[in-house]
Amino acid sequence: MNSSIEILKRKIETFTPELAEAFIRIVDNLDTTPKSNVPQFQLDEVLNRIQFHSENSKTKLDFFKSIAELEKICA
Known part of the structure; x- marks a missing residue:
C-alpha cells in the first residue's frame, strides 16, 4: 500500500x-463517506426505535432482548 x-x-x-x-x-x-455493511432499512429501524423511546420515556428499551436474539442467530 x-x-x-x-x-x-x-x-x-x-x-x-x-x-x-x-x-x-x-x-x-x-464520496468519502464511510460505508456501513448494515443495510439502510436496519439503520432506519434503530433510529426510529431510539426516537420512539426518547419521546416515550416510560417505555423500556428491548436492547437486552435484541442482543439475546442476535446471539442466537450468530451462534
Whole structure:
C-alpha cells in the first residue's frame, strides 16, 4: 500500500497546474463517506426505535432482548 501511495505522490508532483486543478476537483467530488455493511432499512429501524423511546420515556428499551436474539442467530 505504501509503495502505491509513493508512486501516486510522484505522479501528482509532475502534474501541470491545470491538471493539478482538475485532479483536485475530481478528488473533491469523490464520496468519502464511510460505508456501513448494515443495510439502510436496519439503520432506519434503530433510529426510529431510539426516537420512539426518547419521546416515550416510560417505555423500556428491548436492547437486552435484541442482543439475546442476535446471539442466537450468530451462534
